[in-house]
Amino acid sequence: EAQVTQNPRYLITVTGKKLTVTCSQNMNHEYMSWYRQDPGLGLRQIYYSMNVEVTDKGDVPEGYKVSRKEKRNFPLILESPSPNQTSLYFCASSLSGEIHEQYFGPGTRLTVT
């Protein structure tokens, strides 16, 4: 089954404790992206990757890191999480970064206390 997977689905952590949210796709997509969604708001782009070893900042990159060492994986790293990073996070992938639709993972609900 073609899909985007994220782990963990739910995470409660404390301020300053480094964490990684994994994202993997099995559709051989070139493009991958991370978004956060806060109540009443649409998705805001954190980082995206046009291809392996190529990443770029989205609209809200502060406090996040990413890497794209393999085509299928695009982990999101929070080196020192803070309460304002409490949010619902979505990973997405698409065939290309220009015109194709994105396929979304199931989401990771992160709470930082």
Place this chain on the structure above:
Amino acid sequence: QKEVEQNSGPLSVPEGAIASLNCTYSDRGSQSFFWYRQYSGKSPELIMFIYSNGDKEDGRFTAQLNKASQYVSLLIRDSQPSDSATYLCAVRAYAGKSTFGDGTTLTVKP
């Protein structure tokens, strides 16, 4: 001004009516336009995409694009209670950048 703006909701229509969702965007270089449906707590799923000016129909859904006016809309005909969700307008401009509106919540009343 937000890069992608959607008509403020919530929007409520009776079952069987036409629901009209609107979206404007600011970047004239935008190339592709998408409508996603999102149920509460779930991930967005694609409803329609459109690249060229004009109308595009898929079943009960019609997407309309007017690049001169920087406007894209989604019409849902014969609305059903199962259409009740938040609808997100998304715009892809230069390579990699993808911008979403805040969403419009639609309720279809039986």
